[in-house]
Amino acid sequence: MRNIILFFIRNYPFFLFIGLQLLCGILFLNYNSFQRTTFLNSTSVLSGNLYETRQDIVDYLNLKEINAELREELEYLQNHQPAPSETYLEYFQPITDSNYAQKYEFVGAHVIHSTVHKNRNYLTLNKGKNHGVEANMAVKSKDGLIGIVLKSSFNYSLVLPIINNRYNAGVKLKRKNYFGILSWDGKDPAKALVSDVPKHANIEKGDSIVTRSASGIYPTGLFVGTVDSVRAIPGGNYLDIHLELGVDFHAIYDVTIVKNLTKSEQASLEKTEN
């Protein structure tokens, strides 16, 4: 007995090493659940603040480009706005039709940190609970779908983007409404995969893929990407579709967080059936 204790004491660095490695392994493998509960992520006060300061400096250096982008967007909006004379009604008319009820609320945010070259990429946004951002809200930019809010702290939120191998979402073909599941294989941040689309869907290169809003998270019909290549899985009934993503994850900065005001209604209705 005494020898065993001596053995442990003499080799304590080795056992300490094993113990700490196990701790790291547990942290790493239980990543998703820890992500929600621990301080070990980029929405924490320390890393969030540092990232925001860093982004402020980068923003200042890029003001010229950001201005040019804003001007372009402004011109686009001005060119696509209907002339005022076309829009007025003959008389005041209160609208009580539920068709006109607001379904989504939008809040703008900036990406203060993002990665593209990893297997599990994440984005950090500079809006959090204080701005009404909660987990499971959709995130988009003017080019299309970006991802979903995983967690929010008071001032920051962490986004699970399409280019993370843990990401999944229901999508559909814009032209024909066939639906499938969007995922990412960790290889190219400009491409994604769509699986579970039946063979008879006749998908062609160039078709648009949009969100489906099955779970009430994403607005219906939000652009995701265009079909790049289609391959029938041998011996199966489904197609293997490669997608060219609409969003360039190398250059995302201005994003919009989408809150579905009727999500809880949809969820509770669907829950009654299960």
Add this chain to the structure above:
Amino acid sequence: MFQKLGKHTLLFFFWTLLQVLIINHWELASGWFLPQPYVFFILALPFETPIAVLLLLCLGQGLVVDSFTDTPGLNASALLWVGMLRPWVLKAIAPRDGYEFGAEPTIRGLGSTWFINYVLILAGVHHLWLFILEFFGWSFTGRIIGTSLLSLIGTLGIGFIYQFFGAGSKMKR
């Protein structure tokens, strides 16, 4: 003693912040070039640092870097290998007469061949383990090895620049 403690505390902030605020934002060679110079904090610790302290520092710094990259446990696990192997590597590549007491692992102190061996072995293990965990899977074998090698060259290069032009070169005088 306290002077050394202060110096290494500063080095901790310097290497960690350099890593998470600057180098992690480089997007070079489509993600095949990801130098990890934050290992130089551990590599530059005095030779006589007790191994328990070394391992706990590895865990601590690793978790700090992880909190910025949203990968809890990943960098910490890779850095623990550096802490564990460092005493053995130091013994294996020791000069013929051993190390003088109070010597520091720098080019000035021990020469550039020694420094290159030291960094290539320890940072090599660190990089390989880091990228194995990062891109977990056989289909990524080429990418893991390629990224490790390219990044290792980058890490070594940054180490050299620091040794020749950084604070380290002046402090030794």
